[in-house]
Amino acid sequence: MPLLVGDKMQKLVLFARNYGIAVITLLLFVLLAATTDGFATERNFRNILDQQSTVLIAASFMTIAIIAGNFDVSVSAVFVTAPLFALTVENATGSVTLAVLVGIIVGLAMGAFNGLVVTRFKVNSFIGTLATSFMFFGAGYLISDRSLMRPAGDIYQQIARTRYFGITSATWIAIIVVIIAALLLSRTRFGRNVFATGGNQEAARLAGVNVSRVQATTFILLGGAAALAGILNSSRSISAQPSDDFSFVFTVLTAVIVGGTSIAGGQGAIWRTITAAFFLAFLSNGFNLHQIDPIWQRLIQGMVILLAVGVDAWTQRRAG
Amino acid sequence: MADLTSQNKTLLTLSGVSKHFGGTQALVGVDISFERGKVHSLIGENGAGKSTLGKVLLGVHQPDAGEMMLDGEAIHLRNPAQGNDRGLVGISQELSLLQNRSVADNISLGREITRGPFVDAKKTRENVLATMERFNMHLDPDVHVGALPVAEQQKVEILRALSRDARLIVFDEPTARLASHQAEQLLELVRSLANSGAAIVYVSHFLDEVLKVSDTISILRNGKLIRTSDRKTETRDSLIVGVTGQEVQNQFPPLSPPDLQAPPVLSVRGISRAGEFEDISLDIRPGEILGLAGLVGSGRSEVAHAIYGASPLDKGQISFAGADLSKASVSDCLKNGMALVPESRRDQGLMLSRSLLENVSLPHLRQFSGVLGLNKKREYEEVDLRCKETRVKHEGLRHPVDMLSGGNQQKILFARAAVGQPKLLIADEPTRGVDVGAKRSIYDLIVNLANQGEAILLISSEIEEIMGLCHRVIVMSRGRISKELVQDNLTEQAVMNAAFSGG
Structure with a gap:
């Protein structure tokens, strides 16, 4: 019966689209737990959680920005630069609270600037945030005077490294931020407006959605999240250094895209991004435990991303 | 002898052609043939299979069963390029032109004359001009296609088809985007193409057009072929009965x-927007249906968008329910009690990948929001109620809307x-691209709302x-109101005259 085949196919495609990443992550988890010594241990999981916390924070809000129809490459620059501002304040005043506050405000301001560039001046978001990245990196070199910065007191390092119930504060903060982002996207008017804006901008505008404001807000929130991630990272390593290293944003983007959030906007979910982040973390954790050459790790990671994007394109066509 | 001539006239014959997409049977055992020099129209409701049939002829879709004979020879088209090579070409509803290239480039696309590895621009251009000459369709070959109005762009596409020695041309809803x-x-052009010997397949919703142009x-x-008949034996009513399978009602x-x-x-007083419309004044009373007629491009939608707050005014006042808007x-405007059903549901109306629920509630989320975010239960109940009232046929409010028919x-x-x-x-073109049955229910909706x-x-x-x-009807022409018509003055002729009056 060709009828049934078609129907089943359609359902399979929809299922793959929605839950494929969860199934694959679970399979990988079971595989690693069964075959790899040292994987299924409490310590290993705590480590993975702690390592992933910065990625999860940024990836949650990156998911929102991409659903609204925009890319933000400047996440790396904010991640690098915001802690330099925070440490400058910490060194000058000794107040960690003030330092964190200033760091996050810098991130929000950088996000607002991105929002302005994209919504007011109508610059393509990929190109626009690439340009602002260099400005933000530059600001980092200026504020730090091109040198490595360390906190003056020893409270700063506790931001990320304090343990509650055996789990680091960085992990707890990440959990809270992820929950906030997920609620924002699925349970508020703002979340619906994000989906609508990314789904069909003109239709959203005619339905009374202030499209520019929605998009700018996604940039501001993402800037704040990237700054928080950067501060946690600097607290963990008890230092911060100016650079123009773009690698963080690619880790973040990989999680979002492997998680099946549509690059075209209008579709995606935070939980899928988070699942994908863990899939990638398990993958590299497994590689490390098996002591596989990092060069091979890269090759395989690249293939995984390509596969994810390919499957996305394929299901789009089938379901379309 | 008679048999022989009719065989010679027949260009393309389909027998027992079937095609399904997923669970939908789009064509079921269709037997049909197309003759040289004739305009053969395909009509039916949305989803009846007429566009699918057109696409099978062109090689865009491959039939699951059945045979195609071109000039007495069996053919199996695997892609549109193979159809093109045999002179089977299509003019589609959505134009497939390169907006940033010139008219000549578009017409010669894929058929450029080359010398060695290089395009011979001069010869290619001469070829294009010769095609224009032969069919008496003249366009500036150097203008960018994107700068042309839709009707002219369509000519570019037709010229492209003609430059490929088309033997059979499929027109799929070619007038949907044109002014009358x-x-x-x-239509004249279609007739003349048929007279020059091509077989024309004409797919359309517009029954009057079909009656005018077809043989x-x-x-x-x-998905089934109900009947094929000579145009002379059909009337508008007989076609409606055939298409819907029901007797014609009012x-x-x-x-x-x-x-x-x-x-x-x-109350709208003297509103203007540079390049769009000028000095428009109008009033609408509660319970009144005011028609805004005129040609496409006369500024009707632009006025609607301005009233709805979607584009700013240069001059003039809009007052609505006691507020200055x-x-x-x-x-x-939404908060004060306006609503818009925009002209293009796909481009301006719907988020196609999102659910019915999200699409319906989007402009009214404030109504369902509290301190704890959206009250999803209340939202669901309200949307469900409204979808029942408007008789949307759906398989669940959480399904994406792109699976639904145009009417729904x-x-x-x-x-x-x-x-x-x-x-x-x-309501801006509320029944565009909607089938006959759905049209009537949309009319019912509109009249009901007015009665309330x-x-x-x-x-x-x-x-x-x-x-x-x-x-009551206001007719626009070139961005201005050219006439207001009520009661006895309101005739088809008067509306058309005012629309063409040139303001």
Whole structure:
């Protein structure tokens, strides 16, 4: 019966689209737990959680920005630069609270600037945030005077490294931020407006959605999240250094895209991004435990991303 | 002997052709043939299979079963390029042109004359000009296609087809995006192409057009060929019966007159927007259906968008239900009780990948929001109620809307408007691309709303719709109001005259 085949196919495609990443992550988890010594241990999981916390924070809000129809490459620059501002304040005043506050405000301001560039001046978001990245990196070199910065007191390092119930504060903060982002996207008017804006901008505008404001807000929130991630990272390593290293944003983007959030906007979910982040973390954790050459790790990671994007394109066509 | 000539005239024959997509049977055992020098129309409701049939002819879709004979020879087209090579070409609803290239480049695309590895630009261009000359369709070959109006772009596409020695041309809803005088010209062109010996397959919703242009008419319903007959034996009514499978009922529901004493709910005074419209004034009373007629491009939609707050005014006042909305935004207008069903549901109306629920509630989320975010239960109940009221047929409110038919998608926009319980509904081409059955239910909706006291501003390019639904009609031409017509003055002829008056 060709009828049934078609129907089943359609359902399979929809299922793959929605839950494929969860199934694959679970399979990988079971595989690693069964075959790899040292994987299924409490310590290993705590480590993975702690390592992933910065990625999860940024990836949650990156998911929102991409659903609204925009890319933000400047996440790396904010991640690098915001802690330099925070440490400058910490060194000058000794107040960690003030330092964190200033760091996050810098991130929000950088996000607002991105929002302005994209919504007011109508610059393509990929190109626009690439340009602002260099400005933000530059600001980092200026504020730090091109040198490595360390906190003056020893409270700063506790931001990320304090343990509650055996789990680091960085992990707890990440959990809270992820929950906030997920609620924002699925349970508020703002979340619906994000989906609508990314789904069909003109239709959203005619339905009374202030499209520019929605998009700018996604940039501001993402800037704040990237700054928080950067501060946690600097607290963990008890230092911060100016650079123009773009690698963080690619880790973040990989999680979002492997998680099946549509690059075209209008579709995606935070939980899928988070699942994908863990899939990638398990993958590299497994590689490390098996002591596989990092060069091979890269090759395989690249293939995984390509596969994810390919499957996305394929299901789009089938379901379309 | 007679048999022999008829065989010679037949260009393409399909026998027992079937095609399914997923669970939908788009074509079921269709037997049909197309003759040289004849215009053969395919009609039917949305989803009847007429476009699919057109695409099978061109090699865009491959049939699951059945045979195709071209000139007595069996063919199996695996892609449109193979169809093109045999002179089977299509002019589609959505134009497939390179907007940033010139007219000549577009016409010669894929057929450039080369010398060695290089394109011989001069010869290629001469070829294009020769094609224009031969068919007496003249366009500036150096203009960018993107700069041309839709009707001219369509000519580019037709010229492209002709430059490939087309033996069979499939026109799929070619007039859907044209104003009526342009459509007129296109029909003439179609006739002349047939007279020059090509077989024409003409797919259209517009029955009047079909009756005017065809030699032969085939009716499809649910993927089956109902009948093929000579145009002379068909009438508008017989076609409607064939298409819907039901007896013709009165197309329009009865209107009750509005209360002429009531003060207008919307008052527009002297509004202008540079390059779009000038000095527009109009009033609408509660319960009144005001038609806004005119050619495509006369500024009707632009006026609607300005009233709705979607584009700012240069001059003039808009007052609505006691509030001054001259400088209002879309969300101000929504809050004050306006609603818009926009012209293009796909581009301006719906988030196709999102659910019915999200699409219907989007402009009204404030209504369902509290301190703890959205009250999803209340939202669901309200949307469910409105979808039932507007008779949207669906498989679940959480399914994406792109699976639904055009008519149901259009009804979703009416359901969306209804959630806000508006005082004014602006409906811009509410039945475009919707089949005959769904049309009637949309008319019912509009008239019902008016009977409940809602003011309606109806924009339509279909003159029967304007005549059948409106209490009063304002005709626009070139951005200005050219005439206001009521009661005895309101005739088809008067509307057409005013539309073409040139302001």
